[in-house]
Amino acid sequence: MNDKQLVALQAAKYIESGMLIGLGTGSTANYFIEELARRQNDEGLKITTVASSTISAQKAQSLHLPIVALEHINQIDLYVDGADEITPDMTLLKGRGSDLVKEKLLAKAASKFIAVADESKLVTHIGQNFLIPIEVIPFAWQLTKKSLEAIGAHGDLRLNAAKDGFWITSHGSYVLDMKFDASLDAKTLNALINDTPGVVEHGIFHDLTDAVFIAANGVVTERWA
Ligand code: 5RP
Secondary structure: OOHHHHHHHHHHOOOOOOOEEEEOOOHHHHHHHHHHHHHHHHHOOOOEEEEOOHHHHHHHHHOOOOEEOHHHOOOEEEEEEOOOEEOOOOOEEOOOOOOHHHHHHHHHHEEEEEEEEEHHHEOOOOOOOOOEEEEEOHHHHHHHHHHHHHOOOEEEEOEOOOOOOEOOOOOOOEEEEEEOOOOOOHHHHHHHHHOOOOEEEEOEEOOOOOEEEEEEOOEEEEEEO
């Protein structure tokens, strides 16, 4: 069993019958979805799920997990998702794909949000290994980019896979992949980007995690806020 699978199985121990559970996106979240389905089948667990992306919804459906649409919920019991970076204060960087809008809504709506990852995701500061993905309203991208540059960021619009146009997220936004001054802490960065007109959502998940579970060489460490 690899570390991503191990950590996902550990998070699945917090599932109880009757829960409404948010499904994350990515390879670690996929292991969690598979374990949910296994427990539903083997133990008769009664759960309902809500997905953070089309890909997770499809996976849940293929495994016969009951699923409700995000627009029909106002609170969930548990959300489990992976991350691209995790800092010592449990801030996450997410959204390497295009699903951070729903991911952040579910993280906020959850009574418990457990971030799960292998140790390769641990960093000292946000933006250490990846650019910060910032979803912007398409018609605002130039003005938003200029505002972000005014606070010291640099970067550009993400291109599509064929590199012949701009990347469009699941919700019709463009993505600016931006680098900020490494001395800015996650709280400040989060507030600065939140205050920028034209921003739909961004990949910094500050003050949202209740726990971070990290697997390293077959051992899972749980850290609760
Ligand atoms: C998607 C995410 C993923 O959770 C993140 O990219 C981690 O993916 P993986 O579990 O495949 O390493 O934020 O938006």
